[in-house]
Amino acid sequence: MTGHVLVFLLCIHLFKAQQLITNCKNERSDLWKPNTKDGLPIRKFINSFTFTTAQPQNNREELKYKLDIITGRVAVVRGANGISWTQAGSLVRDGWLYDDPNNGYTLYVYPDFRTGILGNFNLIGELIQGQPVKIIQYRYNIRSLSSLERALFFSRCSLNILQIKISQPKETSPKFRYEKMTSFFAGSQPTVMDPMERMNVYIGNTNMGEGVFAKKDLFPFQLICYYSGLFISHEDAKTMFSNMSLNELKTNSRYLVNYNSTHLLDVPSGNLAQFRSSLGHKVNHSFRPNSRFVHARSPRFGNVTAIESLTFIKRGSEVLISYGYQNISNPFLDWYK
Structure with missing residues (x-):
């Protein structure tokens, strides 16, 4: 137009x-x-x-x-x-x-x-x-x-x-549109990958489970993938998690990240068969990260969190990020090896 x-x-x-x-x-x-x-x-x-x-x-x-x-x-x-x-x-x-x-x-x-x-x-x-x-x-x-x-x-x-x-769009290519994320809606195409992410990364196995790997050489300060999902207010999060045990809290907040001073981001499911429209939630923690959290605007998701490279990441290397944990004794790091 x-x-x-x-x-x-x-x-x-x-x-x-x-x-x-x-x-x-x-x-x-x-x-x-x-x-x-x-x-x-x-x-x-x-x-x-x-x-x-x-x-x-x-x-x-x-x-x-x-x-x-x-x-x-x-x-x-x-x-x-x-x-x-x-x-x-x-x-x-x-x-x-x-x-x-x-x-x-x-x-x-x-x-x-x-x-x-x-x-x-x-x-x-x-x-x-x-x-x-x-x-x-x-x-x-x-x-x-x-x-x-x-x-x-x-x-x-x-x-x-x-x-x-x-190139001409393929007849079998998905049709995208902008959809506003809410606390209960993460988009109508949760299993359709983002086209840029499809070019940048793939999912592989690590000693911590699934992880995100570079599909090509990634240069410093390059946008790698988005972290979209459910926008949850801080107040709603307090209500949701207030009566949970430590084990329940670890299970239900594994993919929860801070977005801004009023909202958090979560994913509807950690299972890729149910949610893979963005792959930022599959980037594993490291105390020596090669990427960082940033804000970005996506044509599909609007304003969301994203993952940006900090250093040169060679093709086939794992993308790693710091989730802000201070030390390995943190109870939420029992999965970290």
């Missing part, structure tokens, strides 16, 4: 004093190139937004942009060809909405820059319905230059925007 991706319009404003440029200025070709396994070319474009006070050259059309008034970061970029990239939330790990009016589609781009959800979105960027796809190619829109222009300016990006190509 063209034009439906300018989310959070009340929180962004046009900044006209400077001109926005991207790494498109360094490109010499507008040919389509294959996306890489780590999505690095697209990631570099997103990370390249910089400002200059120089006046635009006659052969360059100015890139339109808007800033997030809270963070000061670029929230929307739009090329002269109408293609736009809109930040899907206030954090980099929240992903982007890519709108291509020339080909008539809108895509949620996961922060791995390889995976997306092609679909329809409402005016505030929530997913109405969509299917998973892969981002397979990219190119920079570079206008053909005369020999004199090329000699004077090298390669100038008249459109200054990155364009992407995607």
